[in-house]
Amino acid sequence: KQEVTQIPAALSVPEGENLVLNCSFTDSAIYNLQWFRQDPGKGLTSLLLIQSSQREQTSGRLNASLDKSSGRSTLYIAASQPGDSATYLCAVRQAETSGSRLTFGEGTQLTVNP
Amino acid sequence: EAGVAQSPRYKIIEKRQSVAFWCNPISGHATLYWYQQILGQGPKLLIQFQNNGVVDDSQLPKDRFSAERLKGVDSTLKIQPAKLEDSAVYLCASRSPCGGLEEQYFGPGTRLTVT
Numbered sequence: 278k279q280e281v282t283q284i285p286a287a288l289s290v291p292e293g294e295n296l297v298l299n300c301s302f303t304d305s306a307i308y309n310l311q312w313f314r315q316d317p318g319k320g321l322t323s324l325l326l327i328q329s330s331q332r333e334q335t336s337g338r339l340n341a342s343l344d345k346s347s348g349r350s351t352l353y354i355a356a357s358q359p360g361d362s363a364t365y366l367c368a369v370r371q372a373e374t375s376g377s378r379l380t381f382g383e384g385t386q387l388t389v390n391p
Numbered sequence: 392e393a394g395v396a397q398s399p400r401y402k403i404i405e406k407r408q409s410v411a412f413w414c415n416p417i418s419g420h421a422t423l424y425w426y427q428q429i430l431g432q433g434p435k436l437l438i439q440f441q442n443n444g445v446v447d448d449s450q451l452p453k454d455r456f457s458a459e460r461l462k463g464v465d466s467t468l469k470i471q472p473a474k475l476e477d478s479a480v481y482l483c484a485s486r487s488p489c490g491g492l493e494e495q496y497f498g499p500g501t502r503l504t505v506t
Binding site: 366 | 432
């Protein structure tokens with residue numbers, strides 16, 4: 278059974294700081310890994326998706342890396358802003374799973390202080 | 392394009408009562424998902440529909456939870472009877488048949504409180 282863990286559970290940083298969020302998964306046989314953002318009272322917004330054959334993906338100030346063999350991914354946020362405050366969720370999709378079931382981690386709650 | 396719609400946004404019920412949630416996916420999206428997100432945890436898939444058929448309901452507590460998507464468009468999720476541990480946000484998501492596997496769009500969720 279796939280288990281996804283995210284560290285830290287919560288993080289508070291001053292504006293402008295670069296930061297790294299960590300995600301680990303127990304079963305390395307994944308199809309892809311996805312990072313989401315969740316704002317209070319709202320649904321999930323997809324940030325980045327990394328296919329199992331890829332090492333990293335970048336979008337603006339966000340960079341996600343994947344080390345499939347060690348079961349790890351990181352989300353790097355450069356020059357953080359107060360608007361980045363949200364919960365960040367990591368999710369993996371198994372290669373053998375029909376459809377597109379996602380297994381989520383518990384999330385990292387990020388607060389960026391002005 | 393309009394997003395995934397869910398109602399109600401909030402619901403408070405007493406244990407042993409029944410409750411139903413409604414989801415209207417993005418127009419044309421064949422795949423619909425219901426997730427349960429308990430406070431402090433990540434979402435957990437309850438059930439996945441492809442059109443009006445169930446693809447995956449392995450994590451649905453079938454003794455009290457049921458879901459349907461009769462016409463392959465909107466869907467309802469029901470809990471009967473509710474327990475305290477059902478307090479959570481229930482998220483609906485949909486996916487286009489033409490999109491990649493990653494293109495799940497989430498609704499705002501229904502926050503259920505069972506007292």
